[in-house]
Amino acid sequence: MKTRISKLLFFSGLILVGLNLLVWQVLARAPTSGILTVAFLNVGQGDAIFIATPSGKQIIIDGGPNRSVFKGLGKLMPFNDRSIDLLIVTNPDQDHIGGLVEILNNYEVGMIIGPGTKTNTKVYERFGEASRHAPLLLTARGGMTLNLGDGVRLEVLAPVANAKTWGTNDGSLVARLVYGETEFMLTGDAPEKVERGLLATLPSAWLEADVLKVGHHGSKTSTSQEFVKTVNPKFAVISSGKDNRYGHPHQKTLETLANAGVKTFRTDTFGTIIFESDGETITPLIPLTLRGRFSP
Secondary structure: OOOHHHHHHHHHHHHHHHHHOOOOOOOOOOEEEEEOOHHHHOOOOOOEEEEEEEOOOEEEEOOOOOHHHHHHHHHOOOOOEEEEEEEEEOOHHHHHHHHHHHHHOOOOOOEEOOOOOOOOOHHHHHHHHOOOOOEEEEEOOOOOOEEEOEEEEEEEEEEEOOOOOOOOOOOOEEEEEOOEEEEEEEEEOOOOHHHHHHHOOOHHHHHHOEEEHHHHHOOOOOOOOOHHHHHOOOOEEEOOOOOOOOOOOOOOHOOOHHHHHOOEEEEHHOOOOOEEOOOOOOOEEEOOHHHOOOOO
């Protein structure tokens, strides 16, 4: 285990330095605020996350199934702002990249990172065409650390090997966003077997997080009791569409989170869910009319 950790730390350091040189030669859009903003956008049955670092760098993780992502971005970004510093794909399925095609066609994107999984679909073909305009493409691997500036970093946990031929969920990009003493665990559509792999190979301290983005929209195939216990989140977010045909989130998942004492927010109930971190404390921002309606 010590040898594995040492290799990961060494590799992470190389990636961190390289990305600093290649990516973040970007002027900050605003003076440092000291606040990291993470917004889980209401895009229906899909995933889309918007991140703004303290100095104003903007990152998008997934884009939902269609153009509905623009509605959320329009409330978080200035009207005339048409640039994204970093775009991350956790899963190449329609409910994650449909909106990214539209973003790539309408925004200047500095860099794209994905897990390397592929699908034989029209939307993935369109995504491939649109992504060719990005100046830098990178395949993520477990052990990489991306320095986002301002003391914010993204630790890639999975996939740990070439995922080109893997199923899209098995190869989901899993990462932990860290700012100071606060963390967000971002799981894409990773199923329980990926969770088990992380539990078996990584120290528990590397998996702890204040906020858990629940895997696969709250499906019963993700969010095992062991994983939730190790992550030990205060808050959980489930990104799912209202009255979706899959029955997400599953009652089993809701019970797992409730039994662990996790306060759970759902986009199909609350709409877009925003968290702010000052590096020491994470604060969920929800409408006053909805306070008290989260579970448990």
